Amino acid sequence: MFRKGQTVYFLQSKKNVMQARIIAVSGGFYTLKLADGGGIRLRESRLYATEEDAKKAIQKPYVPVFRNEQFLTGELRFWKLPKRLSNPI
Incomplete structure (x- = not known):
C-alpha cells in the first residue's frame, strides 16, 4: 500500500502521532x-497515510459509567443489606 520515500504517520505509545518517511520495505x-x-x-497495519487518520485511531481512555449519580458527584452511598429473616441451621 505504501511506497518507498512516502511520508507516513504512526502512533507512539498509543497517544502521540509521529511522522516518518519510508526508507525500505521487506517482509511486510x-x-x-x-x-x-x-x-x-x-507493520503496515500500524501506519496511516494522513495525520488525521492517525488521530482518529487514538484510543479514548476507558471511563466507567455508573447508574448511581452520587458516584459521579463524589458522594458514595453504601447500601445496607436486609437482615436475615431466619438463621440457617
Whole structure:
C-alpha cells in the first residue's frame, strides 16, 4: 500500500502521532526514518497515510459509567443489606 520515500504517520505509545518517511520495505515490515534521525520498523497495519487518520485511531481512555449519580458527584452511598429473616441451621 505504501511506497518507498512516502511520508507516513504512526502512533507512539498509543497517544502521540509521529511522522516518518519510508526508507525500505521487506517482509511486510516498513523501515521508517524519523524526523529526529532515529528509525523504527513497523507493520503496515500500524501506519496511516494522513495525520488525521492517525488521530482518529487514538484510543479514548476507558471511563466507567455508573447508574448511581452520587458516584459521579463524589458522594458514595453504601447500601445496607436486609437482615436475615431466619438463621440457617
